[in-house]
Amino acid sequence: MSISSSSSYIPSPTTMPPHTSFPAPGTTHTIPPRTGVAFNLRATQLLTVIDPRGQQVSDLLAFRAADTREALSSGRTLDYASRLYLTAPDPLYSNRSNVLLRIEADTVRRHDFLLTPCSADTFRIIYGDAHPPHRGCFGNLADALAPYGVEPDAIPVAFNCFMNVPVDAETGELRVLPPTSKAGDYVSFRAETDLVVALTACSALQSNGGSFKPIQYRVD
Numbered sequence: 001m002s003i004s005s006s007s008s009y010i011p012s013p014t015t016m017p018p019h020t021s022f023p024a025p026g027t028t029h030t031i032p033p034r035t036g037v038a039f040n041l042r043a044t045q046l047l048t049v050i051d052p053r054g055q056q057v058s059d060l061l062a063f064r065a066a067d068t069r070e071a072l073s074s075g076r077t078l079d080y081a082s083r084l085y086l087t088a089p090d091p092l093y094s095n096r097s098n099v100l101l102r103i104e105a106d107t108v109r110r111h112d113f114l115l116t117p118c119s120a121d122t123f124r125i126i127y128g129d130a131h132p133p134h135r136g137c138f139g140n141l142a143d144a145l146a147p148y149g150v151e152p153d154a155i156p157v158a159f160n161c162f163m164n165v166p167v168d169a170e171t172g173e174l175r176v177l178p179p180t181s182k183a184g185d186y187v188s189f190r191a192e193t194d195l196v197v198a199l200t201a202c203s204a205l206q207s208n209g210g211s212f213k214p215i216q217y218r219v220d
Contacts, residue, residue, distance in 0.1 A: 019147035021218045031058070033212035036140030036200035038148060040065060041191045041219065046104060047163045048188040049199065050216040051181040055209035057202035058217075059117050059137045059158035061145070062092070062100045065194040068150050070094045072101070074113045074157040084167060086113060091188070092159060100195060105188040108181045112163035114174065117141055118156065118204040127206075137200040148196045158200075161187050163207055178209035 021039045023029055028050070033035055036059070042046055049058050064070040073095040080097075081090055087109040091099040116122075121136035123129040142152040162181040165174055201215040202208055 006147045010197050019149075024218075025219050028216050028218045031199060031201045031215045031217070033201050033214055034134060034140070034203040036137065036144045038141075038144035038196060038198040038199060039219075041195040041197045043191050043193050043195075045191050046188055046220045047101075047191065047197065048105075048186050048220070050065045050218065051108075051162050051179070051213075052183060052216050053213045054181055054183040054185070055162075055179045055206075055211075056181070056213040056215055057163040057207045058161040058180060058215040059141065059198075059200040059202060060161055060189075061141060061147075061155065061158050061198040062094075063099065063148070063150060063196045064094065064098075065196050068148060068196060069154070070096050070098065070100075071154065071156050072159060074159075078113060084114065085110060086159075088113075088188075091192075095156070099192045101189040101191060103187065104190045106185070107186060108162055108179075110162070110180050111187065112160040112165040113157065114165060115157070115160060115163070115176075117158050117200070118202065118207070122204065134203050136203045140200050140203065141198050144198050145153045145196070150196070160202075160207075162200075169185070176204075176206050179207075 062072045076093040086217035088103045088108045092101040119136040162179040164177045
């Protein structure tokens with residue numbers, strides 16, 4: 001069942017979201033380095049993710065507000081697009097093949113939709129940290145989404161805004177290079193339905209050109 005944007009719509013008890021938080025429209029919000037946030041986004045609203053300093057990744061997740069079991073899907077989106085690099089006006093599909101977001105503007109045109117949010121296990125397995133120094137984007141996303149009833153095991157592959165992951169055409173090898181985004185670059189998404197959205201300022205050093213920086217976002 002889809003949510004109407006009309007104020008007359010009243011969710012049933014089984015679909016009533018456990019928590020709601022709507023960002024003030026037209027206000028630029030800042031996510032400090034290595035942290036994350038979650039909030040509600042109404043159908044037709046425009047979410048703009050901004051890289052204020054350049055070369056900083058932001059993990060983006062989206063869930064249908066009426067039923068958070070429906071979530072952004074990398075597999076379905078890339079399958080339907082038939083390419084790895086997405087930009088305006090590409091749609092981002094859910095695991096139920098519904099469009100949740102549509103890219104409306106993009107000054108960078110290089111993002112990643114392959115790699116999972118970094119985590120303490122990422123630091124342990126890839127970087128060799130016996131005692132991981134941080135819970136990573138996965139931990140930040142799990143914490144931010146908990147009030148909305150989203151459990152850690154339900155967190156999918158994120159749309160990694162500004163992440164630069166070239167793929168070798170012969171071997172399929174993935175490389176994580178510094179983002180090509182410069183200070184002030186942005187990517188904007190139009191909500192196709194009422195959503196719960198989560199964003200991070202990514203916690204993986206390699207993904208962010210060797211330093212941790214803030215991310216900004218605005219809802220219009």
